[in-house]
Amino acid sequence: MSSSAITALVGVLAGLLVIEGTRKLRQKLNSNRPPLPPSPTAVPFLGHVLGVNRDAPYITYAEWAKTYGDIMYTHLLGQEMIVLNSEELAIELLEKRSHKYSDRPAFSTTEMFGWEWGATLTPYGPRFRLHRRIYHQVFHANAALSYRPQQLQKAYEMLGHILTDPAEYAEHFDTFSASVVMAVTYGYDLAPGDTFVNKIKRAADIFLSVATPEAAAVCTAFPFLKKLPPWFPFMGFKYEAAESARLASEGLHQPYEWTRRKFDEGTAAPSMVSDALTRYQIDEDSKDPVLVQGIKEAAATVYAAAVETTNSTLLVFLYLMQRHPEVQVRAQAEIDKVVGTQRLPTFDDKPALPYVEAVLRETMRWHPVTPVGVPHATSEDDVYEGYYIPKGATVMANSWAIAHNEEKYPDSFSFIPERFLNSDGTLTDDTVSWVFGFGRRMCPGRHVATASVWVAMVCILALFKIEKTEGSDNVKWTKGLSSHPLPFPCKFIPRDADIDAQQLASLISASQHES
Numbered sequence: 001m002s003s004s005a006i007t008a009l010v011g012v013l014a015g016l017l018v019i020e021g022t023r024k025l026r027q028k029l030n031s032n033r034p035p036l037p038p039s040p041t042a043v044p045f046l047g048h049v050l051g052v053n054r055d056a057p058y059i060t061y062a063e064w065a066k067t068y069g070d071i072m073y074t075h076l077l078g079q080e081m082i083v084l085n086s087e088e089l090a091i092e093l094l095e096k097r098s099h100k101y102s103d104r105p106a107f108s109t110t111e112m113f114g115w116e117w118g119a120t121l122t123p124y125g126p127r128f129r130l131h132r133r134i135y136h137q138v139f140h141a142n143a144a145l146s147y148r149p150q151q152l153q154k155a156y157e158m159l160g161h162i163l164t165d166p167a168e169y170a171e172h173f174d175t176f177s178a179s180v181v182m183a184v185t186y187g188y189d190l191a192p193g194d195t196f197v198n199k200i201k202r203a204a205d206i207f208l209s210v211a212t213p214e215a216a217a218v219c220t221a222f223p224f225l226k227k228l229p230p231w232f233p234f235m236g237f238k239y240e241a242a243e244s245a246r247l248a249s250e251g252l253h254q255p256y257e258w259t260r261r262k263f264d265e266g267t268a269a270p271s272m273v274s275d276a277l278t279r280y281q282i283d284e285d286s287k288d289p290v291l292v293q294g295i296k297e298a299a300a301t302v303y304a305a306a307v308e309t310t311n312s313t314l315l316v317f318l319y320l321m322q323r324h325p326e327v328q329v330r331a332q333a334e335i336d337k338v339v340g341t342q343r344l345p346t347f348d349d350k351p352a353l354p355y356v357e358a359v360l361r362e363t364m365r366w367h368p369v370t371p372v373g374v375p376h377a378t379s380e381d382d383v384y385e386g387y388y389i390p391k392g393a394t395v396m397a398n399s400w401a402i403a404h405n406e407e408k409y410p411d412s413f414s415f416i417p418e419r420f421l422n423s424d425g426t427l428t429d430d431t432v433s434w435v436f437g438f439g440r441r442m443c444p445g446r447h448v449a450t451a452s453v454w455v456a457m458v459c460i461l462a463l464f465k466i467e468k469t470e471g472s473d474n475v476k477w478t479k480g481l482s483s484h485p486l487p488f489p490c491k492f493i494p495r496d497a498d499i500d501a502q503q504l505a506s507l508i509s510a511s512q513h514e515s
């Protein structure tokens with residue numbers, strides 16, 4: 001649903017909200033509870049819908065924090081929201097009181113788009129615990145080490161694709177991110193152009209671009225909208241919802257069934273799904289349908305949660321590199337000293353490359369690709385520092401505001417990897433873990449994610465110099481829950497002018513011998 005459609009809908013239907021808003025307000029005035037957190041002035045009953053920058057709400061919230069403080073209350077068409085604008089507060093509530101703050105808001109559009117099974121959206125309860133158990137078993141820090149050979153292999157393949165076809169780098173990033181995820185989740189070896197994952201990708205793309213929180217808020221406030229046909233004015237998004245629902249259902253079952261077949265034949269490569277089938281001794285799906293459904297849900301969610309975020313981080317990295325040749329020079333000097341020029345980097349080099357790690361951390365800090373994280377929700381009422389936090393409120397930790405906390409990150413809009421280095425060149429303790437969220441919902445794939453982004457970055461820096469070209473300064477950024485630059489023109493110049501596919505193959509072979 002477009003922004004103008006939402007605004008028009010809001011205008012037409014505002015009157016209905018007045019009745020509902022009056023009822024809620026009366027209820028609130030009558031109770032003896034403590035005050036809500038500070039809040040900007042709202043349009044009566046519509047809330048803050050008109051004051052929030054819809055393309056980048058996190059910027060509005062960070063601005064408001066200067067006046068109202070780090071904890072704020074807002075509401076959007078009756079949906080109450082608490083915005084946390086500091087890392088300390090997010091830890092205080094989302095981690096230390098995680099038993100109350102680990103639910104997810106019930107987006108009324110989720111089911112319409114066919115994503116009601118998504119682990120990222122699951123309410124805090126038994127299904128959530130099953131998903132998290134499966135994730136923990138396969139993605140905890142030590143388990144994540146076992147995926148490094150696949151990650152390295154896929155990064156080397158990506159270098160070959162960029163070398164032969166640099167203009168299509170965004171597609172190569174995507175293939176890299178998707179192929180790591182498919183290997184890790186299903187043991188599936190994805191080739192470029194492979195259509196196996198297109199369904200879940202398309203379903204995730206539709207959901208992320210169309211099922212915005214604003215569309216959800218409108219449908220929640222006016223449930224009858226869900227019943228209107230797609231040809232009804234402003235309801236065009238329902239065509240996309242129907243397509244998303246069909247694709248999401250196929251994406252939920254088909255990749256699982258592929259791995260199940262391989263598992264039964266005894267030819268399945270190690271993966272999250274085959275690990276779960278072995279661990280829970282599921283020799284037949286009918287033996288424990290609830291568990292099998294949980295495995296399918298956890299696995300299919302990984303694709304949606306991992307590909308876009310990994311890919312987005314690589315696009316931010318590229319954007320920063322073409323603007324900061326001095327950072328490339330320093331990183332490449334470090335790589336050349338440790339790795340040399342007769343092979344490519346491997347994970348064994350990681351501890352000896354602190355500057356490259358600092359570039360990774362500064363990239364994730366400079367522009368968090370999920371700027372308001374993924375919203376949590378409260379499952380109970382709470383009181384914090386005298387403020388009332390209602391049950392059912394959406395709670396957002398504003399990563400954007402955390403990234404731009406000038407006390408912790410001075411000159412925060414500048415890209416300065418050195419901020420993560422001590423004076424002796426070793427790394428500081430700040431791993432920017434907050435970009436992966438907080439508490440019981442914190443990203444379970446963070447160890448896999450940082451390894452994927454690190455290996456892709458270090459390999460690109462080892463082989464190429466990235467330069468601006470015409471159009472490089474005209475970069476557009478995506479809007480919504482996930483934020484990253486849209487592909488922009490830039491040059492990948494091989495650092496060794498003579499390198500060709502054959503020489504790259506020799507470098508790869510020397511590196512594999514080394515690792």
Ligand code: HEM
Binds near residue numbers: 302307375
């Ligand atoms: C740079 C890449 C990534 C970033 C920035 C990122 C960030 C996040 C964030 C902010 C959340 C929400 C946390 C919260 O609610 O507090 C999340 C959730 C999640 N992430 Fe990631 N993620 C990345 C990559 C991955 C990867 C590679 C995987 C899987 C291998 C993954 C799997 C998940 C899942 C399943 C959830 C939902 C967890 C839940 O709701 O309980 N993510 N991620």
